Amino acid sequence: QVQLVESGGGSVQAGGSLRLSCAASEYTYKTNYMGWFRQAPGKEREGVAAIFTVDGSTYFADSVKGRFTISQDNLKITMYLQMNSLKPEDTAKYYCAATWSYGGFSLAPNEYKYWGQGTQVTVSS
Numbered sequence: 001q002v003q004l005v006e007s008g009g010g011s012v013q014a015g016g017s018l019r020l021s022c023a024a025s026e027y028t029y030k031t032n033y034m035g036w037f038r039q040a041p042g043k044e045r046e047g048v049a050a051i052f053t054v055d056g057s058t059y060f061a062d063s064v065k066g067r068f069t070i071s072q073d074n075l076k077i078t079m080y081l082q083m084n085s086l087k088p089e090d091t092a093k094y095y096c097a098a099t100w101s102y103g104g105f106s107l108a109p110n111e112y113k114y115w116g117q118g119t120q121v122t123v124s125s
Contacts (some may be wrong), residue, residue, distance in 0.1 A: 002028050002114040004096050009119030012086055016123070020081040022096030022116060027077050030114075031098040036070060036081045037109055038092035038121075045095070047107020049081060059105035064090075086123045093118040 003025035012018055020036070035050035049070040050059045058070050069082045079096060097112035 004116035006116045006119040011122040017084045022079040034098045037095045040092040045109045
């Protein structure tokens with residue numbers, strides 16, 4: 001079982017930055033895609049960014065493109081989400097997830113098998 005633990009959430013003013021981390025319990029051949037998702041109260045969970053762990057290629061939702069970056073460490077055990085120019089609408093609980101897929105990039109939550117418990121990000125205006 002792949003275990004994922006997020007950290008780095010917090011409160012920040014609009015325009016500020018935060019860096020989220022997602023630590024996997026181990027490097028595993030069970031996954032080749034990792035992603036960040038978020039869920040605001042009363043809203044559905046949405047995909048924010050994904051990384052293909054094999055070569056580090058990335059994919060972003062339009063809402064965060066140009067503001068967020070996703071990366072992984074060389075051991076491919078820790079994934080990061082650097083969030084810049086944060087907006088109040090970025091406020092949500094952020095989750096990391098991982099899966100194995102032959103289908104290319106996806107930000108659909110139901111296509112990810114392993115999930116962390118989430119970390120809260122609050123952006124004030």
